[in-house]
Each structure stands twice: as C-alpha cells, then as structure tokens.
Amino acid sequence: MASRPAHxxxxxxxxxxxxxxxxxxxxxxxxACPTYAISRAEMDSPRGRIYLMKALAEGRLDLDSDAVRxxxxxxxxxxCETACPSGVHYGRxxxxxxxxxxxxxxxxxxxxxxxxxxxxxxxxxARLRIxxxxxxxxxxxxxxxxxxxxxxxxxxxxxxxxxxxxSTQTSASISSPAPSSSAQTVxxxxxxxxQVLARSEIANAEALLARAGYRVIHLDRTICCGALDLHSGNxxxxxxxxxxxxRALAASGANAIVSTASGCSTAxxxxxxxxxxxxxxxxxxxxxxxxxxxxLSNLLLKRLPMPxxxxxxxxxHDACHLAHGLGVRxxxxxxxxxxxxxxxxxxxxxxxxxxxxxSYNLTEPEMANALARRxxxxxxxxxxxxxxxxxxxxxxxxxxxxxxxxxxxxxxHLADFLAMAIRTSDx
Amino acid sequence: xxHDMQSPRRMIESSFMDAGADGSAQVDKELIAAxxxxxxxxxxxxxxxxxxxxxxxxxxxxxxxxxxxxxxxxTEQTSAVLRTLWDRGIAFVPRGAGTGLSGGALPVNAPVMIxxxxxxxxxxxxxxxxxxVVESGVVNLRVSDAAREHGxxxxxxxxxxxxxxxxxxxxxxxxxxxxxxxxxxxNHVLGITLVLPDGEIVELGGAAEELCGYDLVGAxxxxxxxxxxxxxxxxxxxxxxQAHRTFLVTFEDVESATRAVSAIxxxxxxxxxxxxxxxxxxxxxxxxxxxGLPASAGAVLIVExxxxxxxxxxxxxxxxxxxxxxxxxEVRLAASDAERGALWKARxxxxxAVGRLAPxxxxxxxxxxxxxxxxxxxxxxxxxxxxxxxxxxxxxxxxGNIHPIILYxxxxxxxxxxxxxxxxxxxxxxxxxGGSLTGEHGIGVExxxxxxxxxxPGDLIAMAELRHVFDPAERSNPNKIIPSAGxxxxxxxxxxxxxx
Numbered sequence: 001m002a003s004r005p006a007h008x009x010x011x012x013x014x015x016x017x018x019x020x021x022x023x024x025x026x027x028x029x030x031x032a033c034p035t036y037a038i039s040r041a042e043m044d045s046p047r048g049r050i051y052l053m054k055a056l057a058e059g060r061l062d063l064d065s066d067a068v069r070x071x072x073x074x075x076x077x078x079x080c081e082t083a084c085p086s087g088v089h090y091g092r093x094x095x096x097x098x099x100x101x102x103x104x105x106x107x108x109x110x111x112x113x114x115x116x117x118x119x120x121x122x123x124x125x126a127r128l129r130i131x132x133x134x135x136x137x138x139x140x141x142x143x144x145x146x147x148x149x150x151x152x153x154x155x156x157x158x159x160x161x162x163x164x165x166x167s168t169q170t171s172a173s174i175s176s177p178a179p180s181s182s183a184q185t186v187x188x189x190x191x192x193x194x195q196v197l198a199r200s201e202i203a204n205a206e207a208l209l210a211r212a213g214y215r216v217i218h219l220d221r222t223i224c225c226g227a228l229d230l231h232s233g234n235x236x237x238x239x240x241x242x243x244x245x246x247r248a249l250a251a252s253g254a255n256a257i258v259s260t261a262s263g264c265s266t267a268x269x270x271x272x273x274x275x276x277x278x279x280x281x282x283x284x285x286x287x288x289x290x291x292x293x294x295x296l297s298n299l300l301l302k303r304l305p306m307p308x309x310x311x312x313x314x315x316x317h318d319a320c321h322l323a324h325g326l327g328v329r330x331x332x333x334x335x336x337x338x339x340x341x342x343x344x345x346x347x348x349x350x351x352x353x354x355x356x357x358x359s360y361n362l363t364e365p366e367m368a369n370a371l372a373r374r375x376x377x378x379x380x381x382x383x384x385x386x387x388x389x390x391x392x393x394x395x396x397x398x399x400x401x402x403x404x405x406x407x408x409x410x411x412x413h414l415a416d417f418l419a420m421a422i423r424t425s426d427x
Numbered sequence: 428x429x430h431d432m433q434s435p436r437r438m439i440e441s442s443f444m445d446a447g448a449d450g451s452a453q454v455d456k457e458l459i460a461a462x463x464x465x466x467x468x469x470x471x472x473x474x475x476x477x478x479x480x481x482x483x484x485x486x487x488x489x490x491x492x493x494x495x496x497x498x499x500x501x502t503e504q505t506s507a508v509l510r511t512l513w514d515r516g517i518a519f520v521p522r523g524a525g526t527g528l529s530g531g532a533l534p535v536n537a538p539v540m541i542x543x544x545x546x547x548x549x550x551x552x553x554x555x556x557x558x559x560v561v562e563s564g565v566v567n568l569r570v571s572d573a574a575r576e577h578g579x580x581x582x583x584x585x586x587x588x589x590x591x592x593x594x595x596x597x598x599x600x601x602x603x604x605x606x607x608x609x610x611x612x613x614n615h616v617l618g619i620t621l622v623l624p625d626g627e628i629v630e631l632g633g634a635a636e637e638l639c640g641y642d643l644v645g646a647x648x649x650x651x652x653x654x655x656x657x658x659x660x661x662x663x664x665x666x667x668x669q670a671h672r673t674f675l676v677t678f679e680d681v682e683s684a685t686r687a688v689s690a691i692x693x694x695x696x697x698x699x700x701x702x703x704x705x706x707x708x709x710x711x712x713x714x715x716x717x718x719g720l721p722a723s724a725g726a727v728l729i730v731e732x733x734x735x736x737x738x739x740x741x742x743x744x745x746x747x748x749x750x751x752x753x754x755x756x757e758v759r760l761a762a763s764d765a766e767r768g769a770l771w772k773a774r775x776x777x778x779x780a781v782g783r784l785a786p787x788x789x790x791x792x793x794x795x796x797x798x799x800x801x802x803x804x805x806x807x808x809x810x811x812x813x814x815x816x817x818x819x820x821x822x823x824x825x826x827g828n829i830h831p832i833i834l835y836x837x838x839x840x841x842x843x844x845x846x847x848x849x850x851x852x853x854x855x856x857x858x859x860x861g862g863s864l865t866g867e868h869g870i871g872v873e874x875x876x877x878x879x880x881x882x883x884p885g886d887l888i889a890m891a892e893l894r895h896v897f898d899p900a901e902r903s904n905p906n907k908i909i910p911s912a913g914x915x916x917x918x919x920x921x922x923x924x925x926x927x
Binding site for chain 1 (some may be wrong): 472474475476478479480481483484485498524525526540542544545546564568569570587589590591675715741756776778779780783786787788836
C-alpha cells in the first residue's frame with residue numbers, strides 16, 4: 001500500500017491536517033448546528049466549515065472575507081461534537097482555525113475595534129467594574145431605559161444584554177453549616193465576567209456546596225480561564241491565563257473544581273490538552289487540574305438537603321459547553337425533579353445554543369439575536385414559570401430577549417434557583 | 428388527484444419543439460438577478476468558496492460544484508424558479524441535507540442546484556387520521572418528534588434520520604432498520620406536491636388511503652429527483668408500539684447469526700428489526716460508544732420486537748430459544764429504555780464510527796436473498812483481500828440488505844480506484860445471487876454503470892420513457908440512474924469526470 005502524504009503539501013498550516021480527515025462528510029451534524037438551523041445553508045454548518053478549513057489547508061481557497069465570514073459565524077457551541085459519529089475534534093479545529101485567521105487575515109477596522117475592546121476589558125474584572133460603574137449610577141437614578149434609547153444601535157444591543165446591575169450585587173441567600181474536617185474540598189472558579197456580573201451565582205454555589213457538606217476553598221485570585229481568547233484566536237494569552245490558573249488551582253489542593261460558567265469549566269477541563277507541550281511539571285499539574293473539573297450539579301445531586309416543597313413549572317436550558325463539552329445533562333434535571341411540587345417541562349431543542357456563546361452575541365449580533373428569538377420561542381411554548389440554566393452568558397442572553405417580549409418567565413442560574421427554593425421553603 | 432393528464436403530453440410535445448436545448452446553458456448575471464427576485468438575495472449562493480461546500484454529498488468519491496444554488500422557501504417560489512430555468516434551457520439538481528450515499532445530489536451537467544433546506548415547515552399533524560403534512564426540507568426525525576405527543580411516529584428511520592430530509596427520503600425511497608416490519612418510504616407517502624421541470628405544480632395522490640388509477644406517487648418515490656422537485660408530502664404516521672423487547676445476540680461467526688435470522692423469520696414472528704454487525708464494525712462501534720458489545724464476537728444481531736406488551740414476553744422467549752439453537756453464545760435483553768436507546772444509537776452511528784478507522788469510506792448498499800448472506804460475506808472478504816482494503820459489514824439482516832463499508836484514503840489514488848472497483852465487484856455478486864443493486868441508497872452516479880447487470884436495454888428504455896412523462900427534456904437531475912444521458916441503450920460508463 002502506498003504511503004500517504006502526512007500533511008498538506010501546499011503547506012497552509014491552519015490546523016492539524018490529519019484531524020480534518022476524521023470528518024467523513026456524512027452530514028449528521030447539520031441539524032445539530034444552530035447557525036445551520038437559522039441560515040439553512042451548508043457553509044454555516046460544521047461539515048461545511050470543515051470543508052472550508054480543508055480547502056484552505058490545501059491551498060484551494062483564499063483566506064478571503066467569504067471564508068472568514070462563515071468561520072466567524074461558528075458559535076463554538078460544539079453541538080456538532082455530540083452529533084458526530086466519527087469523533088471529529090471540532091472544538092480544536094475551530095480554535096486553531098481562528099488562531100490562524102487572527103494571525104493571517106486583516107479585519108475591517110470596526111470589527112478590529114470591537115474585538116479589541118472585548119479582549120482588553122472582559123478578561124479583567126477590575127476594568128469591567130470601572131466600565132460599568134457609571135451604569136450603576138444611571139440605573140439607580142432609573143435612567144437606564146433612557147440611556148438605551150439614546151445610544152446608537154450597535155451599543156444599545158450591548159447594553160440591553162446587561163442584566164439589571166442591582167441584581168449582580170446579591171450575596172448568598174442561604175446559610176450553611178460548618179463543614180466537618182473530613183469533608184471533600186471544592187473550589188469554585190470565579191473567572192472574569194462572572195465575578196462582576198454574576199456574583200450571586202458564585203456566592204450561592206459556594207453556599208449550596210457548603211450546605212451539601214463540602215468544604216469550600218476560597219481562592220484569592222482566580223482569573224479568566226482563557227476560553228474567551230481560545231475562541232477568538234488569541235492562543236498565546238489563553239495559554240498564559242491557563243498556566244496561572246493551573247498553578248493556583250493545583251496549589252489549592254481541592255478535590256473538585258467547578259465554575260458557575262460552564263464555558264469556563266469546560267476550558268479548565270481541557271487544560272491537560274492545552275498545556276501538554278509545556279514543561280513536565282506544569283503539564284502534569286494541568287492534567288491533574290483538568291481531571292478534577294466537574295459540575296456543580298454533579299456535586300449537589302443526592303447530597304444537597306432539598307427544600308420541602310416549591311411549587312412551580314420549570315424548563316431547563318442546556319448550556320452548550322455543559323452539555324456538549326462536559327456531557328452534563330441529567331444531573332441538573334434530576335436535581336430539579338427532586339424538589340417536591342416542581343414540574344419540569346422539556347423545551348424543544350433544549351441543547352441548542354441561545355446565541356450567547358462567550359462574546360459571540362457582541363461580535364455576531366444578527367445570528368445571535370435570531371438564536372435568542374428561537375430559544376425564547378421554545379421557552380415560552382413550555383408555559384414555564386422559570387427557565388433554569390447553568391451559565392451566566394445564557395442567562396443574560398435569554399433574559400434580554402424575554403424582557404424585550406415582556407414575558408414573565410424568570411431566567412435563573414441553577415445555583416440561584418436552588419438557593420431561592422431552599423430559602424422560600426425554609427421561611 | 429388533481430393532476431391534469433394533458434400536461435405530460437403537452438410537455439413531450441414542447442420538448443420536441445425545444446429539441447436542442449440540452450439543459451447545459453450557462454448561469455449568467457441576468458439569471459442570478461431573475462432568480463434573486465424570486466427567492467431574495469439571501470436565497471442564492473453564488474460565491475466560489477461557498478459553492479465548493481456543495482461539491483459532493485455523502486458520496487465523496489466524485490466532486491463537482493454547481494454554478495449557482497437556489498434555496499426557495501415555498502412551492503410557489505420553487506415553481507417560479509424552475510419556470511425561469513426552463514425558459515432558459517438550464518438543468519438543475521435537487522439537494523436536501525446532502526446526506527445521500529450514491530451521489531444523487533452531485534451536479535452532472537446541471538449548473539443550478541435547488542436546495543430544499545429552507546422548506547422545513549411541518550404544516551399539520553392530524554392525529555385522528557394519522558397523517559402529517561410536511562414540506563420536503565423537513566428533517567426525518569422532526570416528523571416523529573412532532574408526532575410523539577399524539578402517540579404516533581414516522582416509521583422509515585434511515586441511519587441519517589437526525590439530518591436527512593423527507594424530500595431526500597422520497598427521492599431515494601429510503602429505508603432503515605425498521606423496514607423489516609414497517610416497509611420503506613414508498614409505503615408511508617400518501618401524497619406529494621411535485622413541481623415539474625417547467626414549473627407546473629401538480630398534486631399526486633392524496634390523504635385518502637386507497638386511490639384508483641396508476642400509482643404516480645409510487646413512480647416519483649425512488650425517482651432520485653429525476654422528475655422534478657417534491658416540495659410537500661402527506662405522510663402516514665404509525666401508532667407508537669406499546670412496548671419493545673430489544674436483544675443483543677452474540678455469535679462466533681456470521682454463518683450462525685444468519686441461521687438465526689432465517690429461523691426467526693421462519694417462526695412467523697415479525698420483529699421490528701433484525702440488524703447484523705460483523706467483527707470489524709463491532710470493534711469500531713464499541714471503541715467509539717462503549718455500549719458493552721462483546722469484543723470477541725464474530726457477529727452480533729440486534730433483534731427488536733415491538734407491539735402489545737402482553738404478547739411480547741412469549742415472543743421474546745421464542746426468539747431467545749431460536750438464537751441459542753442457532754449457536755448464540757450470549758443472548759442479552761436490554762433492561763431499560765436507556766439501554767435500548769444506547770444500542771440503537773450505536774447501531775445507527777456505526778457508519779461514522781467506522782470512519783474513525785480510516786480517513787474515508789464508501790458505504791455500499793446491495794440486496795441478496797436472506798439465505799445468501801454467508802455467501803455474499805465470503806465474496807466481500809475475498810474482495811477485501813484482493814484490493815487490500817478493509818471492509819466492514821453492517822446490515823439489515825432481516826431483509827438481506829447489506830452495507831459493506833469500504834475504507835480508503837482519498838489521498839492515495841490507487842485506494843480510491845480500489846474502493847470503486849471493490850464496490851462494483853460486490854454489487855455484481857449481489858445481482859448474480861438473485862439480489863439487487865440498492866436497498867435504500869439509490870443508484871445516483873455511483874451505480875449507474877451496474878444498472879445493465881440488472882436490467883435489459885428494453886427495461887432501461889421503459890424507465891427513461893416513464894421519466895420523460897414528467898421530465899421530457901431531462902432537466903431535473905440529468906445523468907443519473909440510467910447509464911449515459913440521452914440514449915438509454917448505451918451501457919458504457921456515463922460521461923462524467925472522476926477526479927482520480
């Protein structure tokens with residue numbers, strides 16, 4: 001048998017060439033892809049994007065605005081990985097492709113500015129706090145609606161995504177017993193945007209874990225997990241963030257690592273792969289840290305003392321990386337079902353992306369809004385009182401669309417919802 | 428049936444007047460503008476990098492990109508688009524989700540592709556009469572999803588059902604594991620809306636169970652898009668079985684598994700499905716999905732009974748006894764719905780799982796009488812050795828529909844050629860054993876060359892004449908099914924470029 005060329009002889013090193021051949025072009029991913037669901041055109045499907053990557057790698061296609069547009073349009077939700085029978089590592093392919101695009105393609109100025117702004121602010125909580133502090137004042141004065149109206153459309157859509165800032169100040173709403181000395185230890189990774197805009201989620205997650213008998217270790221500094229950078233092609237900084245996190249998390253000695261943002265927990269769960277070429281000590285630590293990542297729901301299931309009763313109808317939205325990255329689907333649902341009086345109703349396509357996808361809703365607003373509308377449609381159709389989910393980005397995105405429609409359905413993070421149910425039942 | 432029987436005759440006459448227009452006229456700016464007016468600019472794909480994505484479907488051995496793709500949103504838009512193409516003498520190729528395995532959606536002298544993906548509305552689910560009215564771009568599984576709350580489902584369940592469209596299923600007359608009991612697509616399509624190549628909209632069949640006259644719906648189902656574009660269908664829905672019993676049965680070799688299949692059928696029990704996987708597939712599937720398939724098995728069967736719960740336990744005992752009698756080393760009954768689901772997921776994703784073993788594969792599709800399964804597997808084994816290509820086998824054993832999966836690497840030209848030749852030899856053997864060239868994937872471009880093995884020149888002429896009733900000028904998916912365009916007595920390889 002003749003040997004085959006190990007890599008593309010035309011030499012555009014865009015991704016690991018052999019990985020492209022995991023895709024057998026069967027098309028089973030199409031219907032699982034949110035962007036294909038909206039556009040119904042195959043350039044916006046995983047199979048189509050892989051085809052573009054291959055054509056780029058083989059030099060059969062120029063890296064022009066057409067190709068970049070369709071690769072940019074990918075949410076990175078990895079719904080296709082769940083659907084794929086051939087085990088294509090789509091997440092790696094799209095991350096590497098984006099890294100290549102950022103290094104080799106000249107974007108238009110407005111696009112560059114937008115991306116630069118996100119990259120300069122979001123990973124740094126202190127900067128984000130400063131940026132939104134005037135907004136807090138405006139909100140307290142009741143002037144946010146006015147501000148929104150005054151802004152040009154591009155900025156207005158960003159503002160509308162922000163949750164009411166008063167809600168982001170909440171601390172834990174339930175008390176917890178002191179842990180026993182033999183308790184398993186857990187770290188809740190605070191991340192970046194979440195520790196500014198989703199503080200109650202983090203505080204409640206820690207309180208719930210304590211209530212379930214874990215000893216919660218508070219880390220002074222956990223920083224951005226690097227997912228934002230990985231997904232937007234800034235690999236070098238992502239690696240720096242990852243290394244810092246690995247050192248801090250390994251030093252904490254925690255048995256389990258969770259994040260209230262499932263995009264972050266998935267990123268940390270892949271540190272082993274990400275840092276595999278670092279020096280032995282760090283790559284080993286990265287592997288160890290990665291292996292300890294789990295989800296809050298897994299830790300709470302069967303251990304959290306549940307409220308006596310909480311009567312309501314709930315629908316559950318699968319955050320992409322929780323379902324497709326960590327494969328966590330049943331535990332959050334089981335937790336919800338174990339609350340007496342609670343009725344769980346499934347929505348159509350619960351595991352299809354809501355369009356939030358990290359900073360996607362800020363860079364690709366049109367597609368993001370179309371997906372938010374779709375998600376709101378399926379949420380409203382359930383007639384639920386609450387839509388519960390486990391990622392702040394989805395929370396802001398879905399809440400923003402439901403607000404726009406004047407819907408009464410409340411959007412809550414699982415941690416906030418459980419804390420509320422317990423508090424209400426205890427009262 | 429509102430079909431105006433004058434119209435085919437009128438069309439044949441007009442085709443004679445049109446003689447000379449071979450459908451290969453060019454796509455130009457004027458045409459793009461005209462079609463853009465009908466479907467909107469967002470409904471057209473005309474940029475080179477975007478067209479490339481559509482240069483093949485699930486049959487990846489041959490590639491050819493269209494010059495223009497049109498994505499209409501309704502029957503009316505489709506009609507206006509086809510009328511425009513007709514007036515200009517331009518041929519077209521239909522495409523749904525592009526999951527086909529015989530190159531049915533490959534453009535061969537068809538500059539324009541009509542993609543049905545945007546016609547994806549489920550128009551009605553009628554639970555009392557057990558019908559669904561859907562547009563042709565609706566994904567197969569979505570029909571069952573919509574029917575579930577009424578306790579109904581859509582029976583044809585091809586392995587690609589999570590992505591393939593009803594329109595594509597109608598074109599290929601698709602089957603799936605459960606065809607053994609429920610039949611293939613043609614048994615579940617009651618009526619269709621067809622847009623003829625000149626843009627005329629015709630309704631064939633209807634919601635009623637029995638219609639008189641010629642079965643024109645039957646002529647369109649399985650026509651592989653060569654008679655126009657189906658935009659809508661009335662589908663039959665089936666009551667969801669009250670209960671299932673799903674077995675995983677292990678055998679040391681394919682022969683004993685085949686004996687078991689024949690014995691089960693002979694017992695009078697009609698299982699919902701009897702699926703077989705050989706050793707290579709079992710390994711691949713287990714590596715990929717970890718569902719607990721026995722690694723040492725020479726072959727495994729998935730046997731599924733469905734129906735009234737009260738009757739199933741007796742039948743299950745009979746099946747288990749028959750399997751053991753045929754030499755089964757293990758008979759395992761799925762203990763829960765989750766276990767059953769995992770088994771089917773593994774089976775339906777077997778093709779992709781095999782894809783993990785090699786960069787490319789070609790899924791063959793042939794039929795032999797059930798009792799000849801061991802013979803055809805011996806042939807496949809010889810062919811595998813001859814071409815030095817690994818071949819796995821997963822098939823609908825109950826109806827003798829085999830799917831040899833030929834592994835190759837598209838970067839090695841002799842492997843590509845070998846994969847094509849190996850497939851041909853296997854199909855020739857199927858026909859020699861009294862079987863057929865395809866159970867459910869269609870002829871497409873893949874098996875045109877083999878049609879004369881099964882059909883006489885007279886047969887092929889008759890088929891072409893039937894097609895000409897709908898499409899006299901051969902504008903809809905030209906150069907498919909029947910070898911060579913124009914003259915159906917010419918049996919040489921069709922005129923097309925094979926990029927090897």
